[in-house]
Amino acid sequence: MCPDYLRPALLIFASIAIGVVGWSGHVLLLPVALGFPVLWSISRTRLVAALVSAGYFLAASRGLPQGVAAFYSSDIWPGLLLWLCGSLSFVTVHTALWTKKSGVRPVRYFLAALVMAIPPFGITGWAHPVTAAGVLFPGWGWWGLGLITAGLAGLVTRIWPAVAIALTGFWLWSAATWTDPKLPEAWRGVDLELGVSLGREAGLQRQRDMIATVRGAANDSARFVALPESALGFWTPTVERVWTGALRDGAATVIAGATVLDATGYDNVLVSIDRKGGSILYRERMPVPGSMWQPWRFLFGESGGAKADFFANPVVTIGASRAAPLICYEQLIVWPILQSVLHDPDFVVAVGNGWWTEGTSIVAIQRAAATSWATLFAKPLVIAFNT
Structure with missing residues (x-):
C-alpha cells in the first residue's frame, strides 16, 4: 500500500476500533471514545476527517441495522438506510467544523460537541464522548462536565499526548475505586x-x-x-x-x-x-x-x-x-x-x-x-x- 494512503487507512481503522470498544456497553470503557477527537484533529484533510467521523459513528451505532430489522420484522435494508441516515448529522457537523488551523481547532471541536449535544443535531447525537464524564470524574457534577469538555478541547491541540495522559490517570483511578450508583431508598x-x-x-x-x-x-x-x-x-x-x-x-x-x-x-x-x-x-x-x-x-x-x-x-x-x-x-x-x-x-x-x-x-x-x-x-x- 502506498504510504500516502496508509496513514488515512490507519486513522479510519482506529476510529472504527474506538467506536466498537468505547460503545461496547461496558461503562468503564466509555472513556475509549475520547480517542475520537484525537483522530479527528490529526486528520490532514477534510475528507479524511469525514471518513474518521463516519467510521467512529457507524461503529458505535452498529447495532441499529439489526435492531431495526427486528423491530419491523423485515430484512436488513431498512435498518441499513436508517443507520446511514442517522450518521449524516454527526459526519456533516464534524466535517464542516474540521480545520487545518491548530489555533482555532479547539474552538471548532467545542462547537461540534455542543451542536451534537442539543437539538436539532442533538436529536441523533448518540455516541457523544462527553458521556464518559461520569467514569472520569464520578461525583464531580458540573465541574466534571466542565473538565471533560476542556479535556476534549485539549485533545485536539498539539499537547494532546499530555492531556491524554492526564485523562488516563483519572480513568485508572476511577476504575480502581468504581462503584455503581445506589438505588434510592425504598x-x-x-x-x-x-x-x-x-x-x-x-x-x-x-x-x-x-x-x-x-x-x-x-x-x-x-x-x-x-x-x-x-x-x-x-x-x-x-x-x-x-x-x-x-x-x-x-x-x-x-x-x-x-x-x-x-x-x-x-x-x-x-x-x-x-x-x-x-x-x-x-x-x-x-x-x-x-x-x-x-x-x-x-x-x-x-x-x-x-x-x-x-x-x-x-x-x-x-x-x-x-x-x-x-x-x-x-x-x-x-x-x-x-x-x-x-x-x-x-x-x-x-x-x-x-x-x-x-x-x-x-x-x-x-x-x-x-x-x-x-x-x-x-x-x-x-x-x-x-x-
Missing part, C-alpha cells in the same frame, strides 16, 4: 424478559401478571416499584381501575411505562399508580426518530407517530422526591439528562423496552450511559428494562 426497578409481547399483549391476564410482579417486589420492602417502558400497554380508564383496585390494600406506588393515544398520534409516557388512582407522570421528550417520532407526517396532512415534548417535564415529583426520568432513546443522547439535572433531582429513573435489540449491545449501552450520568452527578439510579 425503590425497586424490575427487569422483565417478555420480549415483543410487552406493550402489545395487554389483556386482563397480562395486567394480573404485572400486578403479581409488583406485589413480589413490594414484599421486599420496596414502596416504589418501577416497571419498564410500555409495561402497561395502552393507558385507559379500565387499566387504571384494575391497577388501583389491586393496590388498594397496600402502600406501594407503581411507576410504569404506557402509551396514551389521541387523534393526532400517541405519547410514550410514565404513569404513577397507587391506591388512590393513577395519573400521567411524564411524557417522553425525545422518542426514537424514524420508528416512533415521524414529524414528516404533518407535512403531508397525516396523523400518527409518537409526539416529542422536547424540553417539557425535565423532572417529576414522586412522593416526597423529585426524579429525572429517561425513557429508552433519551438515555443515548445528551440534552435530556443535562436539562433534568439543571433542576437538581433527587435521583434518576431510566426505563426501556429493548426486546428488538436482541443480539446487539444497545441495551447495554443505554444502561452504561445512564450509569455514567448518574455517577457524574452522584444521583441514585433506578433502572427497569424489558428484553
Whole structure:
C-alpha cells in the first residue's frame, strides 16, 4: 500500500476500533471514545476527517441495522438506510467544523460537541464522548462536565499526548475505586424478559401478571416499584381501575411505562399508580426518530407517530422526591439528562423496552450511559428494562 494512503487507512481503522470498544456497553470503557477527537484533529484533510467521523459513528451505532430489522420484522435494508441516515448529522457537523488551523481547532471541536449535544443535531447525537464524564470524574457534577469538555478541547491541540495522559490517570483511578450508583431508598426497578409481547399483549391476564410482579417486589420492602417502558400497554380508564383496585390494600406506588393515544398520534409516557388512582407522570421528550417520532407526517396532512415534548417535564415529583426520568432513546443522547439535572433531582429513573435489540449491545449501552450520568452527578439510579 502506498504510504500516502496508509496513514488515512490507519486513522479510519482506529476510529472504527474506538467506536466498537468505547460503545461496547461496558461503562468503564466509555472513556475509549475520547480517542475520537484525537483522530479527528490529526486528520490532514477534510475528507479524511469525514471518513474518521463516519467510521467512529457507524461503529458505535452498529447495532441499529439489526435492531431495526427486528423491530419491523423485515430484512436488513431498512435498518441499513436508517443507520446511514442517522450518521449524516454527526459526519456533516464534524466535517464542516474540521480545520487545518491548530489555533482555532479547539474552538471548532467545542462547537461540534455542543451542536451534537442539543437539538436539532442533538436529536441523533448518540455516541457523544462527553458521556464518559461520569467514569472520569464520578461525583464531580458540573465541574466534571466542565473538565471533560476542556479535556476534549485539549485533545485536539498539539499537547494532546499530555492531556491524554492526564485523562488516563483519572480513568485508572476511577476504575480502581468504581462503584455503581445506589438505588434510592425504598425503590425497586424490575427487569422483565417478555420480549415483543410487552406493550402489545395487554389483556386482563397480562395486567394480573404485572400486578403479581409488583406485589413480589413490594414484599421486599420496596414502596416504589418501577416497571419498564410500555409495561402497561395502552393507558385507559379500565387499566387504571384494575391497577388501583389491586393496590388498594397496600402502600406501594407503581411507576410504569404506557402509551396514551389521541387523534393526532400517541405519547410514550410514565404513569404513577397507587391506591388512590393513577395519573400521567411524564411524557417522553425525545422518542426514537424514524420508528416512533415521524414529524414528516404533518407535512403531508397525516396523523400518527409518537409526539416529542422536547424540553417539557425535565423532572417529576414522586412522593416526597423529585426524579429525572429517561425513557429508552433519551438515555443515548445528551440534552435530556443535562436539562433534568439543571433542576437538581433527587435521583434518576431510566426505563426501556429493548426486546428488538436482541443480539446487539444497545441495551447495554443505554444502561452504561445512564450509569455514567448518574455517577457524574452522584444521583441514585433506578433502572427497569424489558428484553
